[in-house]
Amino acid sequence: MQYLLMIYSAEDAGPQPGTDEFMQMIGEYQKFTEQTQNDGVFIGGEALDSITTATTVKVRNGNQEITDGPFAETKEALGGYYLLDCSDLDQAIAYAAKIPTAAYGRIEIRPVMNFD
Amino acid sequence: MSKKSLRNKLDSLFRNDYGYLLAALVKRIKDIELAEDVLQDAIVKAHLIWPEQGTPQYPKSWLYKTAYNKAIDLLRREQNFKHKSELINQHLISEMGSEKADNVVINDDRLQLIFTCCHPALRDSSQIALILNTVCGLTTEQVAEAFLTKPPTMAQRLVRAKRKIKSSGIPFNIPAAEDLPKRLSQVLTVIYLIYNQGYYNHQTADLMDLNFTEEAFYLAKTLNQLMPKQAELLGLLALMSFHQSRFKARSQCDKTFVTLKNQDRSLWDKGLIKSANDYFQQAIGLKALGPLQIQAAISGVHSQAANWDDTDWSQITLLYEKLLVYQPTDTVKINLAVAKCYSGNPELAWQLLLDIKKKNLEHYLPYYLAQAEVAKHRSDDNTAFNCFSLAMALSKNVREQRYIKEQIDLLM
Numbered sequence: 416m417q418y419l420l421m422i423y424s425a426e427d428a429g430p431q432p433g434t435d436e437f438m439q440m441i442g443e444y445q446k447f448t449e450q451t452q453n454d455g456v457f458i459g460g461e462a463l464d465s466i467t468t469a470t471t472v473k474v475r476n477g478n479q480e481i482t483d484g485p486f487a488e489t490k491e492a493l494g495g496y497y498l499l500d501c502s503d504l505d506q507a508i509a510y511a512a513k514i515p516t517a518a519y520g521r522i523e524i525r526p527v528m529n530f531d
Numbered sequence: 532m533s534k535k536s537l538r539n540k541l542d543s544l545f546r547n548d549y550g551y552l553l554a555a556l557v558k559r560i561k562d563i564e565l566a567e568d569v570l571q572d573a574i575v576k577a578h579l580i581w582p583e584q585g586t587p588q589y590p591k592s593w594l595y596k597t598a599y600n601k602a603i604d605l606l607r608r609e610q611n612f613k614h615k616s617e618l619i620n621q622h623l624i625s626e627m628g629s630e631k632a633d634n635v636v637i638n639d640d641r642l643q644l645i646f647t648c649c650h651p652a653l654r655d656s657s658q659i660a661l662i663l664n665t666v667c668g669l670t671t672e673q674v675a676e677a678f679l680t681k682p683p684t685m686a687q688r689l690v691r692a693k694r695k696i697k698s699s700g701i702p703f704n705i706p707a708a709e710d711l712p713k714r715l716s717q718v719l720t721v722i723y724l725i726y727n728q729g730y731y732n733h734q735t736a737d738l739m740d741l742n743f744t745e746e747a748f749y750l751a752k753t754l755n756q757l758m759p760k761q762a763e764l765l766g767l768l769a770l771m772s773f774h775q776s777r778f779k780a781r782s783q784c785d786k787t788f789v790t791l792k793n794q795d796r797s798l799w800d801k802g803l804i805k806s807a808n809d810y811f812q813q814a815i816g817l818k819a820l821g822p823l824q825i826q827a828a829i830s831g832v833h834s835q836a837a838n839w840d841d842t843d844w845s846q847i848t849l850l851y852e853k854l855l856v857y858q859p860t861d862t863v864k865i866n867l868a869v870a871k872c873y874s875g876n877p878e879l880a881w882q883l884l885l886d887i888k889k890k891n892l893e894h895y896l897p898y899y900l901a902q903a904e905v906a907k908h909r910s911d912d913n914t915a916f917n918c919f920s921l922a923m924a925l926s927k928n929v930r931e932q933r934y935i936k937e938q939i940d941l942l943m
Contacts, residue, residue, distance in 0.1 A: 416700045503702035504652060505710075526699045 417458065417527035418507040420497040424520025425490050426466060443515040451499060451510065460497035491520065498527075544590060545574055549668030552595055554644040555637045558703060560602045563665060563693040569605070573598040589634040596635060641666055642757040643703050645750070649718045650701045657692040658721050664689055666753075667746045677728055677743065715758075719767050719823060722750045726771050744778075747771060765814035766824030772807035773830035776800040787933040792839045804834050822857040825850055844874030861887050865901045877908035896925040903938070916942050 430436035444462075451457040471482045485492070494516065501507040504524070511522040549570070556566035573594045587593040648661040660678065663669045675685035695701070706714040729743025751768050758764070780798035783789050811831055814824050829850045836842040851867035864887050872880035884902055892898040903918035916939065923935045 418700075501700070504650075504700045505702050505706070507700070508652075524699075528698075 416503065416507075416529070417498060417500050418504075419525045419527060420499060420507065420511050420514065421493055421523040421525070422495045422497075422514060422516045422520060423491045423523060424494055424516050426492060426494075429516065429519040440515050447513055447515065448497075450513075451497065456499045456501055456506075456510070458498040458500055460495070462495040463493060466492040494520070545668070548591055548594075550641055550644070550666040551639060552591065552598070552637070553665055553668070554640040555595060556598055556602065557644060557647075557665075558638070558640040559599065560606070561703065562697055564690070564697070565602055565605065566598075567665075569598040569601040570594070572601055587633070591637060592633060592635045595637050639757065640703075641753055643705060645718055645754065646705055646714060647696060647701060647703050649714070649721050650696070651714075651717065652699065652701055653692055653695065655721075657688055658717075659724055660685065660689055661692050662721055662750070663725065663746065666750065669746070673742075715761060716763065716821075718754065719751075719763055722747050722754075723767060723771075723823070725750070726774075730774060744771070744775065748775075760813075760817060762814045762817040762819040763821040763823045765810045765817070766821060766827045769807045769810035769814060769827035770823055770830055772803050772810060773827060773834055776803035776807060776834065787930045787937065790934070791833060796838060799834070807831065807834070822854055825854045825857065829854075842873070844870055848874050861891060861895070862897070865898055869901050869904060872905045872908050877905055880905045881909060894925060896922050899925070900935075907942075912942050 430440045448457065448460060451460075466485060469483075469485050471485060473480050497510070497514070499507060499510055501510065504526075507524050511517060511524055514522055516522070553563075553566055553570055556570060557563050560566055560569075576597060577590070577594060581587070581590075644666055645662060648665060649658045653661070656678070660674050663674050663677070664671065671686045671689060672682045674689070675682040678685060680688075705711075725743055726747035729745075729747065748768075748771060751764065751771065755761075755764055755768060776799050777791070777794060779800065780794035780796065781789050783795060783798065789795075807827070808831065811824070811827050814827070829847055832843055832846050832850070848867065848870040851863060851870050855863050855867060864883065868880040868883035871883065884898075884905060887898070899918045899922035903915045903922065906912075906915040906918060919935055919939045919942070923932060923939070926932045926935060
């Protein structure tokens with residue numbers, strides 16, 4: 416089964432860019448990605464740029480409306496994701512717990528819908 | 532055998548084996564809703580066919596095969612519209628031979644089903660409802676009644692939980708060793724909640740809903756059989772057995788309930804006390820102390836006392852202090868305060884009660900009962916009266932209300 420692991424955190428939480436802790440965290444992320452690849456569960460995964468770069472688009476009555484930033488004011492923002500192929504939810508939970516951001520943010524796990 | 536007695540026999544067979552059969556079906560078809568539907572179909576079929584053609588030699592096997600074949604049939608029909616499912620091919624290859632026998636071996640997969648129902652990805656209230664509905668085989672209406680909800684609401688909650696299990700891939704297995712202690716502890720919490728639902732029945736005129744205490748024992752005993760030597764599970768069995776041993780003495784009066792203090796201790800069930808002590812000894816022997824064992828120990832101290840005045844309150848106080856380390860909750864603090872009061876320290880007890888943040892306890896009946904009790908020991912009848920009145924306003928059980936009324940009358 417495929418699971419999307421969405422990585423949420425407040426942008427001012429956790430190690431900040433430019434610090435040693437941040438570099439250490441990048442290393443941990445690399446190690447985690449390698450582990451999922453070696454385990455054969457990795458399908459995809461990326462980090463996202465800051466929430467200030469976000470653009471929201473919606474179409475109402477044929478009119479395209481574009482706004483700067485995310486629509487809802489939320490403290491925690493989506494900062495990245497992994498798409499993994501796991502045997503069951505327990506395996507997905509075990510991987511989610513190893514994502515470095517889990518230590519101060521949170522990981523939302525969603526199964527990819529199966530249309531078979 | 533008359534048709535009616537056969538029907539009764541059928542009902543009791545279904546009652547006893549429902550969870551067993553359902554778990555075995557879920558294990559193989561990996562879909563709780565489908566397993567329930569086909570098992571229900573098989574039961575209806577049995578009600579129609581058995582009275583006419585006689586009960587088969589192996590009724591459980593008959594039900595299992597009938598349900599299973601129906602599931603395969605349904606899955607195969609669905610296949611016409613969908614990709615060839617690997618699942619079904621595996622089934623067809625591995626099952627065709629064995630299914631012809633009259634007496635098939637049905638594995639006991641209830642443990643897996645119990646863990647699936649208590650998976651942390653499901654909310655607590657769904658876990659209790661699910662376990663009662665699947666493993667215990669209670670109907671949606673019965674579960675709804677226990678939760679004071681309307682059957683359609685409960686039906687929706689159950690369906691949502693069952694679909695989440697299927698679509699989010701909650702596994703049907705026994706958790707990995709590193710997760711087991713936490714997962715088992717959650718299962719035990721759910722079982723104890725079911726027991727308390729029965730023991731402290733606040734909803735009806737009956738003091739205790741025996742069905743729920745029975746279901747809790749059934750679950751705990753099944754678990755103990757399938758997963759022996761778990762200290763906290765044995766602790767839970769000891770705790771429930773101690774409680775249960777006092778059932779008769781507690782419900783002696785048909786208008787109210789009899790408190791521990793006033794119970795006729797000769798009515799305590801000696802057999803249950805003995806089995807409680809046996810469970811407790813087994814638990815302690817495993818040297819893995821936990822909160823359920825401590826609570827069993829507290830209940831055990833009461834069982835040893837010949838009468839109320841004989842109770843070893845200093846021992847009970849020590850045990851509550853120990854319990855507080857595992858469960859730093861307001862409920863434990865309240866009990867600790869009352870124990871201190873009875874062991875001769877009403878002033879200290881009163882201080883402990885005042886130290887608890889009242890904000891969380893505004894609607895918590897036991898808090899006011901505890902305050903009233905301690906106030907009585909401090910000879911502060913006015914406060915006791917006020918606290919009993921507050922408790923009275925919160926009580927929803929007729930017998931409990933009568934008890935509180937009696938206490939108020941005693942103060943007048």
